[in-house]
Amino acid sequence: MLDFFLKSQYYKNKVAIIDCNQNYTYDELLEASKKIASTLLNGQQDLHESRVAFIVDPSFNFVAILCGIWLAGGVAVPLCVKHPYPSIKYVLEDTKAEVLIYEDSYLKLIEPVFNDFCVRTLHVESLKTQTSNLPEIDVNRRAMIVYTSGTTGRPKGVVTTHHNILAQVKSLTECWEITEHDQVLNVLPLHHVHGIIGALCCPLYAAARVEFLPKFHEALIFDVFQKQRTSVYMAVPTIYYKLITYFNTLNSKLKANINNALKTLRVMISGSGALPISTLNDWQAISGQILLERYGMTELGLVISNPLHGERRPGFIGLPMPGVTVRLTDDTNQEVHDGPGEIQIKGEGVFLEYWQNPQATASSFVDQWFKTGDIAVLENGYYKILGRNSVDIIKTGGYKVSALEIEEVLRQRPDVEDCAVVGIKNDEWGEIIGAAIINKLPMNTEELISWLKERLPNYKLPRTFLFLTELPRNVLGKIIKKEVQHQFEAL
Numbered sequence: 001m002l003d004f005f006l007k008s009q010y011y012k013n014k015v016a017i018i019d020c021n022q023n024y025t026y027d028e029l030l031e032a033s034k035k036i037a038s039t040l041l042n043g044q045q046d047l048h049e050s051r052v053a054f055i056v057d058p059s060f061n062f063v064a065i066l067c068g069i070w071l072a073g074g075v076a077v078p079l080c081v082k083h084p085y086p087s088i089k090y091v092l093e094d095t096k097a098e099v100l101i102y103e104d105s106y107l108k109l110i111e112p113v114f115n116d117f118c119v120r121t122l123h124v125e126s127l128k129t130q131t132s133n134l135p136e137i138d139v140n141r142r143a144m145i146v147y148t149s150g151t152t153g154r155p156k157g158v159v160t161t162h163h164n165i166l167a168q169v170k171s172l173t174e175c176w177e178i179t180e181h182d183q184v185l186n187v188l189p190l191h192h193v194h195g196i197i198g199a200l201c202c203p204l205y206a207a208a209r210v211e212f213l214p215k216f217h218e219a220l221i222f223d224v225f226q227k228q229r230t231s232v233y234m235a236v237p238t239i240y241y242k243l244i245t246y247f248n249t250l251n252s253k254l255k256a257n258i259n260n261a262l263k264t265l266r267v268m269i270s271g272s273g274a275l276p277i278s279t280l281n282d283w284q285a286i287s288g289q290i291l292l293e294r295y296g297m298t299e300l301g302l303v304i305s306n307p308l309h310g311e312r313r314p315g316f317i318g319l320p321m322p323g324v325t326v327r328l329t330d331d332t333n334q335e336v337h338d339g340p341g342e343i344q345i346k347g348e349g350v351f352l353e354y355w356q357n358p359q360a361t362a363s364s365f366v367d368q369w370f371k372t373g374d375i376a377v378l379e380n381g382y383y384k385i386l387g388r389n390s391v392d393i394i395k396t397g398g399y400k401v402s403a404l405e406i407e408e409v410l411r412q413r414p415d416v417e418d419c420a421v422v423g424i425k426n427d428e429w430g431e432i433i434g435a436a437i438i439n440k441l442p443m444n445t446e447e448l449i450s451w452l453k454e455r456l457p458n459y460k461l462p463r464t465f466l467f468l469t470e471l472p473r474n475v476l477g478k479i480i481k482k483e484v485q486h487q488f489e490a491l
């Protein structure tokens with residue numbers, strides 16, 4: 001991404017970011033980023049990959065901080081603005097962050113940090129004060145850590161280098177022909193690759209314009225579409241589902257206006273979870289747009305996509321993006337050409353490592369191929385996802401959640417004897433989270449949910465509960481999660 005800073009000099013007066021209806025040019029972005037870098041350096045020559053965490057809403061400031069950290073030689077750790085304190089604490093501890101940048105709205109949330117950590121805390125407004133020389137950064141240095149849930153308890157930090165990020169961004173720019181004429185509406189959380197790489201770094205690299213909204217709301221999104229301020233839109237299937245549901249409540253005049261405005265977009269993209277064909281069809285009826293489905297992963301960026309030109313095949317994730325090599329393999333990692341098999345990926349965009357977890361890094365690769373855990377087939381040149389090789393990974397609203405992480409939290413309660421957390425198929429969310437619990441004492445669901453809310457972010461909360469006297473187990477005593485899923489589906 002460091003290339004971006006060179007390129008942006010040619011787009012000085014072009015608008016880079018819109019937030020809260022205010023425009024910020026590339027020049028303003030570059031200047032703010034340099035000042036933030038200088039303030040972070042605070043007299044040092046280089047941050048030498050020290051981790052800088054920041055809890056800031058999607059905004060001009062967010063982007064300037066991200067760029068500022070990179071210009072100073074730091075590793076950016078974007079925090080989820082919806083996480084409760086224990087999740088924030090986990091990331092700060094795990095990354096051993098040396099700096100935490102915050103804005104007013106999150107002061108109360110992060111207040112315990114002042115006692116719990118020896119970390120330099122900086123308020124957003126104090127960042128743009130200094131100017132100094134900035135270091136030369138080798139592209140193979142670490143640039144960012146984003147957390148992802150896996151099949152082992154706590155989330156893992158996924159480390160990408162500047163080179164990885166640039167490779168990911170170049171691939172997307174080429175695949176979807178993103179140019180300086182594009183306008184991207186970004187309503188995604190920025191602590192995940194969909195929002196930060198796809199809908200932010202990619203348009204910035206192309207010198208396009210990125211617009212943020214103060215919060216996710218269907219009316220606000222349709223308002224921006226109606227004003228024809230968007231040419232490229234990226235979202236998860238749940239968001240398209242929500243837009244369709246909201247659209248159906250509008251009066252016919254408004255529907256007609258939105259309908260016309262949507263036809264002017266260049267491309268609308270869906271990813272992070274399987275796009276139901278019903279959502280694809282309903283959205284086409286509303287917008288005239290055939291959603292372009294693509295596939296990605298925190299460790300990879302976005303790697304397989306239906307074509308911009310040519311057939312967008314419903315139910316398929318498409319073809320390898322530029323610079324990406326894909327193979328399908330059986331259980332012994334032997335290639336099975338058409339599958340079914342595990343998707344394995346090679347490419348310059350593939351992440352460097354799991355943060356301070358060499359074992360997990362080593363076991364996620366075979367012969368330099370990254371093992372995704374997703375099972376697919378290849379049909380007439382297009383990949384189609386069949387499922388995952390672990391029932392313990394749940395995708396809900398585009399977020400990946402570890403069933404084991406939620407089980408660990410539930411087991412901390414004295415009234416829980418045992419539990420099994422599963423994903424249950426759901427039209428709106430892809431999957432919703434269900435928790436089957438063997439309780440030692442009578443349990444009150446409302447109390448349980450508010451207890452969980454203090455420990456887990458909203459998207460990791462179980463939405464439905466089963467209270468049982470035993471869990472289905474196989475002869476080895478292992479819980480049969482598929483059976484638990486059936487029990488929920490039968491409710």
Ligand code: MLC
Nearest residue numbers: 192193194216238272295296297396397398399429458459
């Ligand atoms: C929230 N709610 C849920 C839920 N999340 N219900 C069921 N399942 C879930 N997962 C409920 C809340 O309890 C609340 O209900 C209501 O929905 C609104 O909650 P919210 O927290 O305000 O949600 P909202 O802001 O509406 O968010 C919905 C969303 C969000 C779809 C905008 O989930 C989202 O931004 N998802 C995107 C995630 C993403 O970017 N993933 C990319 C990962 S990277 P009530 O009753 O209180 O109203 C990746 C790689 C790749 O996957 O390929 O891209």
Ligand code: AMP
Nearest residue numbers: 148271272273274294295296297298400
């Ligand atoms: P994350 O770890 O949050 O980056 O999630 C990555 C996972 O999202 C992948 O391993 C897939 O299981 C899933 N995913 C991403 N895009 C798609 C898609 N288009 N269809 C089905 N699953 C997808």
